[in-house]
Amino acid sequence: MLGGYMGRILRVNLWRNKYYIEPLPPETVLRSWIGGRGLGVYLALKEIDPKADPLGPRNKAFVMTGPITGVAGVPESGRWCSVTKSPLTDTIHDSQSGGKFGPELKFAGFDAVILEDVSEKPVYLWIHDGKVEIRDATHLWGKDVHATTDIIQEELAPEIGRDEAKKIKVLAIGPAGENLVRFAALINDKSRAAGRGGHGAVWGSKKIKAIAVRGHMKPKVAKEEVFKEVVAKMVKKHRESPVTSEGLPKLGTAILVNIINKAGIFPTRNFRTGVFEGAEKISGETLAEKYLDKKKSIEESCWGCVITCARYTKIKNSPFSGEGGGPEYETIWAFGAQTGTDNLEAISKANFLCNELGLDTISMGHTIGTLMELVEMGKIPPEKLRGLNVKWGSPEAIVELVWRTAYRSGIGDELAEGSWRLANKYGAPEVSMSVRKQELPAYDPRGAQGHGLAYATSNRGGCHLRAYMISPEVLGVPSLVDRFSTKGKPALVKEFQDVFAVIDSMVVCKFSSFAIWDEDYAEIISAVTGWDISKEEVHRIGERIYNAERAFNVLSFGDGREYDTLPKRLLEEPMPEGPAKGHVVRLNEMLDEYYKLRGWIDGRPTRAKLEELGLKWVADRLEEEGLLPG
């Protein structure tokens, strides 16, 4: 028996307003791609024309779980992921999220949902114990994520009872997705975001408002005795790691504010420096002391989590009163240091609004910082701002610009296109601190060389979650390496990229990687599915996924060496102060070695590498299009 999977994919053709229940691909395919992100890129290569308009009818959106999602006992197995072609980056793009939706989708009977074509009218899906309905969502169009969630729970209550309806998990887009904001998010459980890359806009273009799920089926485990042992070992390792047993439970991801700022790589005012004078005011410590609701934070935890890093905060007696899940470290940074704002109340408010309106907090805050630099440069006609104080450190700007972006009001209409298009429109492309048009997150790579290489070679654009080199370079996990050295970094980046691709395919939380690694992941996949997977196979699966993603990008827009780069500021302007003072990212010292380790030429997979990974069919397609290197 193949454990972990529910065995069924739900395919919804929105144009025909029909759904089809299909079996999962054959076991050989599953073992090659596992699920989640991996199975997503496989399906994308099979079903999405890489040249399709991301916001047109030929793009598809995949809602994916993996064999470990919702398997009781496995730490951090409460996640799911979305895979699509991104309207922000034009790359293949996966975006991961926690909360409780992912397991519930499996409990409702499905491993994945494929959304194809576009609907004429807004619809939502109701998936309940193996049954499926495509329901009208005209009344939900225009509603924010919280209202959408509440209304769906209310309107289904007469059918399944009030208590059961309260347990319905809803994944939805907000107005930002409807308005095709290029970094609109998918939000589940009201405050969990598959944030990056504008998957919400893809849903908006398809007029799919939400997916509601509830079920009582459970994924089965193939080798129960082994499973118990493996889980016990995983839990023990979580207890032994200070990150997963102390830091994250105590302060959540916001613990990083002080750590990263002290390392001098906390990007400040659009990456002009790496030290933010206001860091203490927006730190995890300050957040916990002033704004945390401990009881509700526990309710916010992901399904099956032993770390419980989730936060729920309340802002009172402030021009920015509000409450909700978060803010996470990346969000605090994006609305904080990136915009020069040390007002944690405004930052939290902006975060709450992003969750309600359906926006990626990283790209939102980051792009506001881009705008602020453009304003400072005199590139933005003042009347465009309608008197709003769009300057470094303006708390009101970060809140108002969230409203404006979600609804494309005033200058928000231009912010909604993301920093790359914004900066290009106003004739200052160098001001967009992005890779493949996706805004960089909260670590200045001038003080973490490997992290710089990870940014540059990220298949989904500027991202810290393809290879979190901050872990070895700053946090010392698994062991500390010299962050200012480029030596050995290509191999480390490749290892992280490959293993992370598997984590995203299982699907489990990357925070587990602070406690466990390749062998552990191999053991848990094996115990759950019944396969006998070695840690070497884990690396090979990861490599396969990474190559497949890159191949998709090559087919989409000719991805390759010219995209494997960083904003000029990070390559040419030395960090002006702090512990990383004087450094730039020495990308050239790493890139060729990285390509060699990957078996790539100029950033493109070779036939030899692809065939080695069982991707001859991909190599053939690249060759047909004249895109095979060498």
Place this chain on the structure above:
Amino acid sequence: MLGGYMGRILRVNLWRNKYYIEPLPPETVLRSWIGGRGLGVYLALKEIDPKADPLGPRNKAFVMTGPITGVAGVPESGRWCSVTKSPLTDTIHDSQSGGKFGPELKFAGFDAVILEDVSEKPVYLWIHDGKVEIRDATHLWGKDVHATTDIIQEELAPEIGRDEAKKIKVLAIGPAGENLVRFAALINDKSRAAGRGGHGAVWGSKKIKAIAVRGHMKPKVAKEEVFKEVVAKMVKKHRESPVTSEGLPKLGTAILVNIINKAGIFPTRNFRTGVFEGAEKISGETLAEKYLDKKKSIEESCWGCVITCARYTKIKNSPFSGEGGGPEYETIWAFGAQTGTDNLEAISKANFLCNELGLDTISMGHTIGTLMELVEMGKIPPEKLRGLNVKWGSPEAIVELVWRTAYRSGIGDELAEGSWRLANKYGAPEVSMSVRKQELPAYDPRGAQGHGLAYATSNRGGCHLRAYMISPEVLGVPSLVDRFSTKGKPALVKEFQDVFAVIDSMVVCKFSSFAIWDEDYAEIISAVTGWDISKEEVHRIGERIYNAERAFNVLSFGDGREYDTLPKRLLEEPMPEGPAKGHVVRLNEMLDEYYKLRGWIDGRPTRAKLEELGLKWVADRLEEEGLLPG
């Protein structure tokens, strides 16, 4: 020659996507109804089924000017008005606005525009020197008023030249109108609102986004020599009135904050008292001292105005930074005293946003006050507010709730229905301080008995502009009467209602009434049109209009005595403090006398009265429906 009029109506059938240019009705009709509001109710009785859904295809929207609109030399002749059946009140409803749009519509060749049926796709009208185009507005749908205005000017520039395009005047709805907010406004010239009664929602339901006008025709004057004399006399009287020559020019309408508060009738915290402790902080004096941009205020003036009460303000270094036209007295009150907020920066910001998003500031601020009382009473489930501090005096609440209402986000979806529906939904109808479901404005009638009668008998619902009894009762114009007495008030209210109906039909600004009155209006109408109208005829025209409006309402929802009333609080709870302490509105002492003067029975026009006014056809309709009293 009949002067003043351009002679043509533009009829646009939105369903057929066709337009028709029609002559004005015959001269006898024009002389009976003048134009603007009067001609509007005439057309409404002829063309709109009074029972039609205001947001359905059978309602119509009329954009009206009058014979005095745009006649150079006449003070305050820069206005226009919108007439429709209101989705807020279900009454016939006219809403007046200043700026520069009204004259320009006439210069473009038309006295009025009739919008009928509904369009399948968003459209806008471009009216240019007698030529008309119905243009696609898909790209404008979702845009706010300012962006819509700018984009239209830009996209027409290639056709008529950049300089001419800058002179295009745009009347538009914002997102609030598109989202059918029941008090969505029509906004022209970016900051001038035909605010009350939800005309913006009617446009939204018809998918008409904007009307853009530009032209070089001029209305002609019939008796030029007389005209010069009359104008000279009008201007002289304006100079002699301290209100029109000093108060309004110096401080704008905001001059009233301190005056009305000192009179103890500045409605505070949803009309619980008439004295606001924070009045000084939000006064016209404070506004002028801290936030006024004098140069831009002059640019804001209405076409042809000698008073120049318009304000343009800038808020800097504040959580509420922004700039724009206003705020007016009513707006300051609605977001200020009504919500207990003494933060003029937040009030101004809320005002700017209402203009951008297309909302009536009075109903918006007022309804926030209603919500605050409901919150205090414990009627609103806390989770509905998502942590926003919705309490008396919360500056952040008034700003955020504007965003939420325009886009129907969260609790904004319920605010968007107006105070009457909100209070009823939560089981506290007495908390809505409205008449005929329209929110009362900025004067507590417990200290101005006549004003109370004017509110109660207002055909368009709670309104200070049907009969501004504050003028004689508080400001002493034309002469001071005892505001706590009911004696003689019915006659005064009737006189004001009738003369104001004519002012709204000419169309000129009511502020002229601080300087001139019936005889002057008779003279200017006569000089411009060529008729020989007496002041008695002015009163008769006004009476005709008032009766016709009431008849429409009777046909619509059975209007009559039960609607000619005030919220219980004003009738039964004595004013708790200040100069009006101990008073209630003694409506019963006035209503029967008022009916007698009107020739009405139980709030409904009689056949005798209607026939006397030449409205036999209206009497016949009432009789057919069994709605004729007596």
